[in-house]
Amino acid sequence: MKEQFRPHHIFCQRFLTLRFPERGEEYAGVKRRALDIIGSHDETLIEVIEGVDQICRVCLNRKADRCESPKGNEEAVRKWDAIILKGLGITYGETRTAKQWRTLIDAKAPLDLCTSRCAYRSTCTIAG
Numbered sequence: 001m002k003e004q005f006r007p008h009h010i011f012c013q014r015f016l017t018l019r020f021p022e023r024g025e026e027y028a029g030v031k032r033r034a035l036d037i038i039g040s041h042d043e044t045l046i047e048v049i050e051g052v053d054q055i056c057r058v059c060l061n062r063k064a065d066r067c068e069s070p071k072g073n074e075e076a077v078r079k080w081d082a083i084i085l086k087g088l089g090i091t092y093g094e095t096r097t098a099k100q101w102r103t104l105i106d107a108k109a110p111l112d113l114c115t116s117r118c119a120y121r122s123t124c125t126i127a128g
């Protein structure tokens with residue numbers, strides 16, 4: 001079975017130490033599972049997708065098919081996602097194994113965005 005995540009969930013998951021207890025227990029469980037897949041699986045296939053993903057679907061900030069986080073709504077999140085895609089040199093719909101994603105990300109991280117503009121950089125192990 002193929003997993004699907006939006007760009008910043010693939011890219012940032014292994015580096016962010018910040019937890020979001022306000023997003024609820026279900027969110028925490030799905031996020032833990034995603035971190036396990038992205039961080040330590042080898043052959044599991046992951047497709048990069050546009051818009052809300054399986055993590056967003058259990059997040060209390062999601063309304064219908066949109067992120068409505070007070071820190072940045074769906075349009076803002078899509079802008080960050082697009083910057084990450086460009087930084088990695090990939091396009092939506094690409095599928096790689098978890099190990100291949102880690103190899104690509106480790107070759108490119110940190111992106112300029114990580115060290116200069118990301119609001120979470122003080123809690124990030126590659127940008128902070």
Ligand code: SF4
Nearest residue numbers: 056059061062067069
């Ligand atoms: S809905 Fe927004 S805040 Fe929630 S996981 Fe998705 S992008 Fe993050």
